[in-house]
Amino acid sequence: TATATLLGEIKGHPGPVTALGFLPRSQAQLGNKENKLVVGSWSDNGAGSVKLWELTVAGGKLSAKEGPAFQGHTQGVQCLAMKKGMLATGSADGTAILWDLATGAKKHTLAAQQPVQCVAFSPSGARLATGDRQGSVRVWDTASGALQKRGAVEEVAAHAGAVHALAFRGEDFEFLTAGADQTLKIWSWRAKQDSAAGMIVRAHDQPVSCLALLGEATFATGSWDRTVKLWDLRDAGFGEERFTLVGHTGPVRALAATANRQLLASAGNDGTIRLWRAAPPLAPAK
Numbered sequence: 385t386a387t388a389t390l391l392g393e394i395k396g397h398p399g400p401v402t403a404l405g406f407l408p409r410s411q412a413q414l415g416n417k418e419n420k421l422v423v424g425s426w427s428d429n430g431a432g433s434v435k436l437w438e439l440t441v442a443g444g445k446l447s448a449k450e451g452p453a454f455q456g457h458t459q460g461v462q463c464l465a466m467k468k469g470m471l472a473t474g475s476a477d478g479t480a481i482l483w484d485l486a487t488g489a490k491k492h493t494l495a496a497q498q499p500v501q502c503v504a505f506s507p508s509g510a511r512l513a514t515g516d517r518q519g520s521v522r523v524w525d526t527a528s529g530a531l532q533k534r535g536a537v538e539e540v541a542a543h544a545g546a547v548h549a550l551a552f553r554g555e556d557f558e559f560l561t562a563g564a565d566q567t568l569k570i571w572s573w574r575a576k577q578d579s580a581a582g583m584i585v586r587a588h589d590q591p592v593s594c595l596a597l598l599g600e601a602t603f604a605t606g607s608w609d610r611t612v613k614l615w616d617l618r619d620a621g622f623g624e625e626r627f628t629l630v631g632h633t634g635p636v637r638a639l640a641a642t643a644n645r646q647l648l649a650s651a652g653n654d655g656t657i658r659l660w661r662a663a664p665p666l667a668p669a670k
Contacts, residue, residue, distance in 0.1 A: 385659060392446030399426035403464040403473075404658040407436075407485065408607065419453075422485075424461030424473055430474050432457025434464070435527050436485075452488045459499075465512075467505035470526060472512050474500030480514050482526060492529030496522060504559070506552045512576060513559055521561060521571070532557075540571060551603070562592035562605055570617070587613065587625075596639040596648065598662060602626075604648055606636030612646025612650050612660070631658055 407420035419439040427433045436451035457479035464473075471483040471492070476499040482491040499515035506513055509568035511532065512524045521540040523532040531538055543563030550561045554569070561569050568587035595605045601617040612629040634653030641648050643660075648660040 385642075385649075388659070391444065392448070394421075394423075394446075394448045396450055397423060397425040397433060397435065398428045399460070401425045402460060402462050405464060407466060419566060422466065422471060424464045426460030428484070430459055432459055432461040432473070432477070433462055434471075434473055434483075436488075438580075453481055454481075454488055454490075456483075456490055456493070460566055462500060463502045465503045465505055467509040470505070472503045472505065473552055474503045474514055475565075476500075478516075480512070480524075481595060482512065482529065492526075494522075494524050494529060494531075498514055499530065501546050502549050502570075504550050504552055506555050508555055510555070511552075511557075513550055513552065515550045515561060517546045519543040519547055519551060519563065519565075521547055521559070523557060537554045542569060542571070542600075543567065546590070548591065548593045549605075551595060551597050560595060560603065562587070562595050564591040566591060566607075568592055568595075568615075570661060587615075590635070593635065593637050594639045598641055598645045598648065603638055604641070604651055606639045606652075608635035610634060610636060610652070612636055612639065615668065629660055632656065 405422055407632045421439055423435050425433045432594050434454035438449040440447045457475040457477050459475050461473050461475050463474040469485050471485045474480045478497055480500050480503055484491055491641040496514050496516050499520045500514050500516055502515040512526050515521050519542055521542045542561045543565045545564030547561055548564050550559055552559045556607040558572050566586055566588055588603055588609045590608035592605050597603045602616050604613050605611055610632045613625055614627040616624050616626050632652040632654055636650050636652045638651040646662045651657045
């Protein structure tokens with residue numbers, strides 16, 4: 385990323401690559417001599433494919449060694465997330481699967497009933513949220529695989545259309561969602577209470593396709609309207625759009641931030657990846 389130099393290509397997936405993520409280097413039980421990349425895709429027969437790759441860079445060139453495959457989805461993998469030795473994958477087959485990354489063993493199969501568009505772990509890894517094509521969000525206990533209830537509610541009807549992205553803000557059932565209905569919402573789903581959207585914003589002029597956390601109170605969203613927007617939640621808890629980043633000539637489909645939150649990457653249908661320098665911390669709103 386420092387020089388925008390291509391290090392190499394990884395080939396070996398039988399269909400479109402739809403989700404990927406680097407394994408956190410802090411997971412010493414998995415070894416930390418190489419970078420490890422988990423990649424999800426569709427297979428030629430429509431099944432889901434998940435592979436673990438070990439990456440090394442020497443002399444400016446990338447070397448990739450294919451590791452174990454995770455078999456279990458009957459349709460394509462559409463999203464994945466990792467936390468504390470666990471891998472979560474969401475699929476068009478209407479399930480999310482929790483895996484043990486160290487062994488590749490399947491821990492739980494979560495029946496979401498609808499194609500799963502996005503998954504996210506809570507900060508501790510104790511909970512997993514899934515968002516589906518019909519606009520619902522469900523929260524699961526990762527230890528038992530049980531669907532979590534808050535009050536009388538088993539799911540949140542979050543959006544009038546697919547939930548394209550979600551992220552936890554805290555451990556107590558507070559999360560962000562972004563949807564095909566062009567809105568961004570903040571949810572507080574507390575014990576013995578029904579869900580409530582604390583903030584609803586028409587964030588973009590087209591479906592919101594992705595989001596990335598940049599700090600405790602700041603995050604970014606990407607949209608089919610070809611823009612990336614940065615948000616600050618410290619304005620009386622309601623949220624405020626601070627910047628709009630333009631440059632993509634097609635829908636923005638993916639966002640990722642570096643661990644220190646200093647660099648934001650966006651990828652779009654225009655075939656480009658753009659790197660953005662994060663702004664200095666925003667001053668609290670007055």
